[in-house]
Amino acid sequence: MDIRTLRHLASPEGKALLREAESGFGVETEFALGSRLRRDHAPELVAAALTQVRLRRRATAKFHPADAARMFLTVDGYEQATRATVASHRARRLADRRPGGRLLDLCCGIGGDLIELARAGLTVTGVEMDELTAEAARLNIAALDLTGRAGVLTGDAARHDRSGYDAVVCDPARRTARGRIFDPDAYQPPWSFVLELLDGDACVKVAPGIPHDRVPAGAEAEWVSDNGEVKEAAIWSGELASGCRRRATVLRGGAGPGSVTAGPGSGTAGSSAAAHMATLTDADDPGDPRVHAPGRFLYEPDGAVIRAGLVTAVAAMTDGWLLDSSIAYVSADTHLSTPFARAYEVTEVLPYDVKALRRYVRAHDIGSLTIKKRGVEVTPEELRRSLRPKGSRTATLVVTRAGRRTIVLVATPL
Ligand SMILES: C[S@@+](CC[C@H](N)C(=O)[O-])C[C@H]1O[C@@H](n2cnc3c(N)ncnc32)[C@H](O)[C@@H]1O
Structure with missing residues (x-):
């Protein structure tokens, strides 16, 4: 999809077409539905609408279903986006440390993190290098009624002026057309830039396999799982770090993504109707384990x-x-x-x-x-x-x- 088609999809004609495509999806065959829609709309717009409906349905696995139904998604943008439960947990941690603060979300993608940061009461500027992805993030902010809380600039995160913000969040790209990137030096922007950010008050999302010795002195690494699956690690630095070196946070949602209400704290747990959160740190770890035969x-x-x-x-x-x-x-x-x-x-x-x-x-x-x-x-x-x-x-x-x-x-x- 090109940016012109994406904007067309978000226009009144495009939105009406999306509604029609949504209501016919799974009722008629895709061939019949496509042929019918092409009678009144350009073929490339119909193709984009059908892809969008398919993506929105898939996206209920990551986003709140009511959000997924309104969002504008690209395949790459969706696959790289942070799931809502995890993004919401991160956003609440940031909002606890910087209530109502101004945040910079570098490499914001289609806005998975950005949306939850804005919902947590922060004012967020996203920076995204890819024009189509940045446009999708802008459309998502508007579609989810977050205009005024969030905005997106197209540009290189590494060149963006970071002064005047209360904290920086960054989610570097960790995949290329050839697949996932495991070496932090190959992240985009690269590890050298991540280290610059971690010199100040920052939270950088990294792959769960990040070697522990990559975590800079004084920073905290937090591994997060959702419903038993490890989703990411994030490194917290400066005043955003909580003083521990290693943290495991376990999220458990209900039927789908939901917001997590508890703040971080050693060995603590919290809950809401939608999700539970519990967190454990190296302060809870005596190390030096006993090794013994199986017990009960x-x-x-x-x-x-x-x-x-x-x-x-x-x-x-x-x-x-x-x-x-x-x-x-x-x-x-x-x-x-x-x-x-x-x-x-x-x-x-x-x-x-x-x-x-x-x-x-x-x-x-x-x-x-x-x-x-x-x-x-x-x-x-x-x-x-x-x-x-x-x-x-x-x-x-x-x-x-x-x-x-x-x-x-x-x-x-x-
Ligand atoms: C992992 S995704 C971000 C996902 C986002 N946090 C979300 O939840 O939707 C990384 C994004 O960084 C962007 N990117 C890579 N290098 C960049 C750079 N130097 N400046 C700005 N964006 C960049 C990619 O285009 C990609 O959209």
């Missing part, structure tokens, strides 16, 4: 906790230990319900012996088998095939290592 319960830490290197904080809160010093499972004799880990009751500990396991599966009438593994060279699909489960009951097997031994825990999710 097993905890599988959330991905954000693992990325933040806080598995030992989960061991401390559950009064537990590790089965192996290098594997992210916690074992304990006490059961605690925690947002930072999934808990299982361990009913058996077996040696890793396929024949013996097959006998176990047959003897226990197991037909549906969930196999989890960590720290061992086992392919769950192959193991499941070898165990030939044919019974009527379900079971979870956790294959892992305890020192040099490979063991299998039969575990029931709690």
